[in-house]
Amino acid sequence: MSELENTFLRFAAYGNTATHRNTMSGKNFYKMLKECGVMDGKVVTDTDVLIAFNEVKFKGANYINYIEFLQAIKLLSRKCSKERSHEEALQAILKLMEGKKPSNLEERANEGSFPPGETP
Numbered sequence: 001m002s003e004l005e006n007t008f009l010r011f012a013a014y015g016n017t018a019t020h021r022n023t024m025s026g027k028n029f030y031k032m033l034k035e036c037g038v039m040d041g042k043v044v045t046d047t048d049v050l051i052a053f054n055e056v057k058f059k060g061a062n063y064i065n066y067i068e069f070l071q072a073i074k075l076l077s078r079k080c081s082k083e084r085s086h087e088e089a090l091q092a093i094l095k096l097m098e099g100k101k102p103s104n105l106e107e108r109a110n111e112g113s114f115p116p117g118e119t120p
Contacts, residue, residue: 003098014102023063026053036097
């Protein structure tokens with residue numbers, strides 16, 4: 001499993017029930033892109049993120065899988081490719097996300113404040 005896929009799964013599982021651990025909600029997609037520095041409010045806005053999420057998910061669905069996630073990232077990379085090639089913009093976005101965890105998990109892991117039996 002790639003580092004990017006691990007990042008996807010960490011953010012997908014954040015605050016979700018066991019039934020949706022392999023799929024990501026729009027809220028978690030937004031959180032991931034904001035915390036990883038992809039959504040800066042200038043080049044990539046919150047509206048861009050919501051549009052990309054809604055374009056790749058199935059009609060009526062509230063979650064996206066990893067393949068749909070990659071499609072959404074490709075859509076967003078088009079917004080970032082004004083000063084560089086589309087492929088370079090895509091690789092830059094993917095690099096920003098690799099190895100990241102939701103901020104609350106990192107803070108709790110550093111504090112050692114997980115309840116018994118719960119780990120990041």
